[in-house]
Amino acid sequence: MDKAYNHKHAEEKWYDFWEKSGFFKPEVNPLGKPYTIVLPPPNASGKMHIGNVLMIAIEDILIRWHRMKGYSALWIPGSDHAGAETQITFERELKKQGKSRFSYNRTELYQAIWGFVQENKNVIKKQIRQMGASVDWDRYAFTLDDKAISIVHNTFRKLAKDNLIYRGDYMVNYCTKCGTTYSDVELRHEERKDPLYYLKYGPFVLATVRPETKFGDTAIAVNPGDKRYKDWIGKEVEVEGLNGKFNLRVIADNFVDPLFGTGVVKVTPAHDKNDYDASLRHNLEIKPVIDMDGKLNEKAGKYQGLSVLEGRKRVVADLRDGNLLEKIDENYVHNVTLCKAGHDIEPMVLPNWFIKVDDKKKSLKKPAFDVVKKGLVKIYPKWREITYTRWIDEMHDWPISRQNVWGIQIPVWYEVVDPNKFYIWFIDKNNEYRHGNLGKLLDQDFKIDEIISGLQRVLAMANVSWVFADDKDDGKIYFPETDTFDTWFSSGQWPIATLGYPESSDFKKFYPTSVLETGWEILRLWVSRMVMLGIYITGKPPFHSVYLHGIVRALDGRKMSKSLGNVINPDEYIDQYGVDALRMGLIAGTANGKDFTFPKDRVIAYKHFANKIWNMGRFILVMINEYNVEIISLNSIDSKKFTKEDKAILKDVRKVVGKVDISLGKYRFADAGEEIYQFMWHTIADKYIEQVKNRDDKQIALTVLLHVYKTCLKLLHPFMPYVTEELYQYMPKEASEPNSIMIANWPIYEKSTSFNAK
RNA sequence: GGGCUCAUAGCUCAGUUGGUUAGAGCGUUACAUUGACAUUGUAAAGGUCAGAGGUUCGAAUCCUCUUGGGCCCACCA
Numbered sequence: 001m002d003k004a005y006n007h008k009h010a011e012e013k014w015y016d017f018w019e020k021s022g023f024f025k026p027e028v029n030p031l032g033k034p035y036t037i038v039l040p041p042p043n044a045s046g047k048m049h050i051g052n053v054l055m056i057a058i059e060d061i062l063i064r065w066h067r068m069k070g071y072s073a074l075w076i077p078g079s080d081h082a083g084a085e086t087q088i089t090f091e092r093e094l095k096k097q098g099k100s101r102f103s104y105n106r107t108e109l110y111q112a113i114w115g116f117v118q119e120n121k122n123v124i125k126k127q128i129r130q131m132g133a134s135v136d137w138d139r140y141a142f143t144l145d146d147k148a149i150s151i152v153h154n155t156f157r158k159l160a161k162d163n164l165i166y167r168g169d170y171m172v173n174y175c176t177k178c179g180t181t182y183s184d185v186e187l188r189h190e191e192r193k194d195p196l197y198y199l200k201y202g203p204f205v206l207a208t209v210r211p212e213t214k215f216g217d218t219a220i221a222v223n224p225g226d227k228r229y230k231d232w233i234g235k236e237v238e239v240e241g242l243n244g245k246f247n248l249r250v251i252a253d254n255f256v257d258p259l260f261g262t263g264v265v266k267v268t269p270a271h272d273k274n275d276y277d278a279s280l281r282h283n284l285e286i287k288p289v290i291d292m293d294g295k296l297n298e299k300a301g302k303y304q305g306l307s308v309l310e311g312r313k314r315v316v317a318d319l320r321d322g323n324l325l326e327k328i329d330e331n332y333v334h335n336v337t338l339c340k341a342g343h344d345i346e347p348m349v350l351p352n353w354f355i356k357v358d359d360k361k362k363s364l365k366k367p368a369f370d371v372v373k374k375g376l377v378k379i380y381p382k383w384r385e386i387t388y389t390r391w392i393d394e395m396h397d398w399p400i401s402r403q404n405v406w407g408i409q410i411p412v413w414y415e416v417v418d419p420n421k422f423y424i425w426f427i428d429k430n431n432e433y434r435h436g437n438l439g440k441l442l443d444q445d446f447k448i449d450e451i452i453s454g455l456q457r458v459l460a461m462a463n464v465s466w467v468f469a470d471d472k473d474d475g476k477i478y479f480p481e482t483d484t485f486d487t488w489f490s491s492g493q494w495p496i497a498t499l500g501y502p503e504s505s506d507f508k509k510f511y512p513t514s515v516l517e518t519g520w521e522i523l524r525l526w527v528s529r530m531v532m533l534g535i536y537i538t539g540k541p542p543f544h545s546v547y548l549h550g551i552v553r554a555l556d557g558r559k560m561s562k563s564l565g566n567v568i569n570p571d572e573y574i575d576q577y578g579v580d581a582l583r584m585g586l587i588a589g590t591a592n593g594k595d596f597t598f599p600k601d602r603v604i605a606y607k608h609f610a611n612k613i614w615n616m617g618r619f620i621l622v623m624i625n626e627y628n629v630e631i632i633s634l635n636s637i638d639s640k641k642f643t644k645e646d647k648a649i650l651k652d653v654r655k656v657v658g659k660v661d662i663s664l665g666k667y668r669f670a671d672a673g674e675e676i677y678q679f680m681w682h683t684i685a686d687k688y689i690e691q692v693k694n695r696d697d698k699q700i701a702l703t704v705l706l707h708v709y710k711t712c713l714k715l716l717h718p719f720m721p722y723v724t725e726e727l728y729q730y731m732p733k734e735a736s737e738p739n740s741i742m743i744a745n746w747p748i749y750e751k752s753t754s755f756n757a758k
Numbered sequence: 759g760g761g762c763u764c765a766u767a768g769c770u771c772a773g774u775u776g777g778u779u780a781g782a783g784c785g786u787u788a789c790a791u792u793g794a795c796a797u798u799g800u801a802a803a804g805g806u807c808a809g810a811g812g813u814u815c816g817a818a819u820c821c822u823c824u825u826g827g828g829c830c831c832a833c834c835a
Contacts, residue, residue, distance in 0.1 A: 004796050121823065135794090189833080196835090208835060223834095249819070251817095255835060265835050274835070387830070394831085519831090588783080593770060594763075595829080599770060601784040608796090615795035622794060670772075674782070686799075 001621065001728060003616035007578025007607075010722040015129055023067065023743040024134050026440075026510075033070035033167055036513040037063055038495050039128075039135060040526075041078035041143065044117040045086040048127045049550045050560070050568045050598065051519060053589070056131045057583040057671060057719075058549060059517050063134055064718035066398040066665055068746035077128055077135040078497045080120045081143045082409040083487040084180065090340055099532045102433045105454060106482070113406045114144075114184050127570075132579055132721045134743070135200055139506075141498045143490055144408065149495040151220055153411050155537060157468065163547050164356045164364070169286075171276040172399060174348040175339040176294030176308075179457075180403035181352060184607045187333045196272075196332035197316060198262070200324045202239040202248070203232070207261030209334065210271070212311040214241065215300045216289035217248060219267040221278060226251035226263050241300035242318050252284050256360075270349050286349055292423065292435070296344065308346070335380060346657045351462035353401040355481065357532070365392050368532040369416065371541045377531060378545045380667050391524040400486045403457065407484030409540070412458045416448075416477040421461040424479075427454035434587055448477060457482045465519070491530030495542035502538075513543045520548035520593065547667050550595040552586065557597050568598050580720035581607035587719065591670045595678055609677060610723045614715070616685055617727045620706055627673075627698045631732045634707045637700060646704045649688050652679065653708045657747050660715050673719050680712050706731065 004011075016635045022622065037059050042052050058076060067073035075723045091101055091112050101109055121142065124452075128135065130195055141148065159165045172181040198207050220237065222229040239246055255274050258264050269279030270288040279286055289299045295313045296303045303311050319325040337345040357365045367390045370387060371377045379385045401410060416422065420439035428434055429450050434441070441451065458479045462464075469548075472478055495516075499507040512534075516527060518620045534542035553559055554566035561567070573582045585603030589596040624631065642650075656679045663672035688705065696703040710731055717724040 002792090206835080210835080216764060255834090260834055274833085334835085337833095383762075390761075390831080524830095534829090549830095553828095559829095582781070585783095591770075592774095597770065599783085602782095605783050612795065612798090615798095617794085619794035666774080668774080671774085674772080678782080685795090689794080690799090 001614075001618050003618075005611045005723060006612065007170060007580065007722065010313040010726040011132075013580055014722055014725045015132060018134065018516050018721075018741070018743055021743065022267075022743055023741065024138070025138065026074040028065075029070065029072045029529055029744070033287035034514075035063070035066040035073045036076075036510040036511050037074075037517060038498050038513055039077045039078060039133075039496065040516075040518045040522075041141075042124050043082035043085060044079040044120045044124065044125040044142075044758070045089045045119060047080050047123055048570065050570050050586075053131060053570045053582065054322055054549055054552055054586045055517065055588055056128065056549070060131070060133050060591070060721070061587070061718040064519070064721065064743065065746070067134070068714065068717070068742075068744060070744075070746075072136075072509075074139070074506075075133070075135045076139045076141065077125075077133070077137065077496060078141040078210050078494070079117075079124055079143070080491060081117065081487065083402060083404050083484060084182075086113065086117060087404050087406040088178070091428070098227070100404070100698070102427075102456075105215060105427055106456060107149040109113060117147075119585050119612050122315075128525045130574065130579065132582070134721075137750045139498065143487070143494070145497075147500070148490065148493075150407050151497045151501060152408050152485065154486075155493055155533065158169060158537070159355060164358075164359055166354050166356065167351055167462050167466070168354055168416040168567055170352050170354065170399065171273055172346055172352055173337065173339075173345045174292075175341070175343050176290075177343040177404065178339055178341060179292070179349065179402070182345065182400065187337050187339060187345060190338055191333055193331065193333050194336075194337045196261070196318075197268075198326040199319060200240075200326055201264070201266060204229075204237075204264045205577075206264040206266055206331070208266060208618075209332070209573065210268075210312070212296065212300075212308055212315045213268045213271045213289055213305070214315070215243065215296070216268045217266045217268045218269060218279065218285045218287055219282065220248050220250045221253050221256050221267050222250065223256040223258040226258040227254075228258075228263065240322075240324065241323065242303075242324075243314065251278070253281065254279050269389050271347055273347050276347070276349065288349060290348065290621060293627040294657055304674075308344075311466055334364060339495075347693065351460065352399045355398040357395050357398055364532045364536055365395050365534045368392055368528060368541075369465060371535065377541045377543065379544065380547045384523060384548050384593065387520070388523055392528055395528075398486075398489075399482075400489045401483035401739065402486050403482075404484050407487065410481045410483050410485060411469060411471060412481040413472055413478040414458070414464050414481065415467070416479055417464075421464050422479065423459040424451060424453045424455070425457040427456065429454070452479070455479075455482065478662045484653075488525055488529050489533075491526060493537065494535055495530060495534060511538065512540050515545040515547055516543040516589050517547045517549070521549055521551060523548060537626065548593050549590055550593050553595055553597045555598055555600060573603055574758060577603050577607040578610065578722070580610055580723050584609070584719050587669045587673055589670070590668060591668070600733050606677075607721070609681065610683065611718065613716075614723065614727065616680070616689065616709060617730055619689060620702065620709060621730065623692070623698065623702055623748070624706075627702075629699045629702050629708060632699070632703055632735070633734050634703055635652065637703065641700055642698070642704070643695075643697075643701075645688060645691050646700065648681070649708055650704065652683060653711050654717045657711065657715060664718075669719075669753065676712060676716050676719070680709075680716070684712065692721050707734075714745055714747050716743060717742045717745075 004497045042048050063073050094100055106113060173187055174181050192207050196207050196209055198205050199211060199213050233252045236247050236249050239248055253507055255278055267275045267278055267284060269276045269284055269286040271290060289297055290308060291297045295305055296306050298304050303314060308316060339345055370381060372388055379388060419442055421436060422438035424438045424441060425435040499511050501507050517603055531541050554568060557707060559565060581603050584600050586605040588602045589599040656675055659675050660672045692701045692705055713724045713728050725742050
């Protein structure tokens, strides 16, 4: 043995050994009770981050612990295509090469991203192995595998058959730069200072940040309790506009805050969420003035073709010239909504695919709420439960279509009866990128075949009829739906997809899975959807428990982000301190699922710990050698020969086993790790080993020591697999030890079995 | 505006239903040690447990308020 522990040696050696031994597969123990975890698939858009490392460490502890205890343990690895995120990352790469997605047709773009993702997937696989994760690689899955896609398609069909799918006009968060719709949870809000313009508006003055949308105004609103405007309610007023005079009705609605601005609001249902909601209440016309590409349309008259911001400038200038601008508040601070890429979100009314989540006949959200309330799905830590239940309670219909190429295409076709109900994006035969109303495009002598062969995107109005591919009639013209599913719709079926629903033996044996372990930030995005869809498809929630770990913050205590430059790269820590130390250090920070600062000191401390137990092992071997001790079975020693130190340590180690079992059963990983650490260092090494040095009965002392030491190695194995395996292999074996590999070898003591497996 | 959460040693954090002198890692100081240990061991210093009030035989722990952080949701034209 080397004088000091070399983590690099151990890390190179043991992973293959474990994998080849077959112990990563549940088949190695077919009679054991199933214990299953589906790895939350890391995004194939890039490398793993420190949060993934924590996630893998926790899940590996759970899996190794159960495997050692005799469960048929299965941990399924995978990668997520991560639709929008990956496409944005890829397009950023393209930009560096001076290209964009418009340089490709759909198929080419999909292929190009596929290649890009393939590289990332391989890197991630390597990192998962390096972490020591005892996953079953034969069951590795990707969210765009044919199998996964077909399950997602089937679910969509089932939903459609149950009338839980509809297309509808809906106010969506549209990004005119990304060319796609985002769900609420994919957005962020940012405080920003913008000018607030006070416009003269017929008999009123009103305040707005967005004067350029005034061409889409279809009403004026005041608060019903506002005495100043009481007499105007219900009346039509004439407004002098930049494109001539027009008339608007004055409505009363509670959404208007009488204290803001002048207490009068222009209502623009097509481009504002509040106004849209009000328009439904008051039956107002919805009049879009912004196009899909973020430019003002024909309703803006002479401003047509200008971008929103240019339009705003021109409109403001003209209002000023026309003496229609009362004043400007330059210091107005408000929240704006941005997409992931940082562009302004444009609220627009567009046709979308929706899942009805609270249908009267077949509610999706009710059972998802109930299973958690009734404790059929337990959430740890418990106080996170309220986040889940509140979210489910408030959940509204789920828009599931995304305008990305990278994803699972919605398997639907539209019959082209009235071309004017289609808006089309395509590349023509001269490689020119074009888009527009299909009727107009056909008038311009583009042929259907040419359009279809260069097709980029189809937007059909909400009332166009659609069919599944099998139901297409010969001789009719169809356009495919080009939208793909929201990734959370497909990953919401991940436990089912990875286990091969409905026929496979895996599904029958391992579903529902034991625990879903992930960061709390995707509790609503992902966990809630899995519960909802899992119950809908199979009748059972996909897991018994949910364990939510906290987010690892940077060394400065802030959230890690590329822009702050405080991102922690796990590679450096693995290189310097070793996988075991990094895993253990991270675990020690996770006590109750709160966010925590990256515990660098502890990583170093556990590197020292690895070295400490290494040298304890060395000491044992040196002594055995020096005193030429024959190792016998602990049971064969007459108990009268034990000293009080022997008896005490044997009693203590049992207690430690019991405590570790109990802590792990409660997902208290830090407690369990700390217990082993303290016992090994400050009881075995500091006390027991010191007295061994002076013992005359070296054989008994060393037999006891070896037994206690190896018991601790086993306890520690789920946390620090590499160093423990290496040491275990150095140690002499007792005849009673069934396996010469740590992986199936949990210490069992009668009083230590009180733990909850599921 | 609604909700969650936190404030404990110089730093990062434990402290599980309220119960003896409040703990760990790192750091600091002193001494010892180079025949297991990139050292390690022994010991020490360091906290009015954010503040105020209350419940209790007893509060870091339960309740109320105050102050100051973090986060989530909603979002104001």
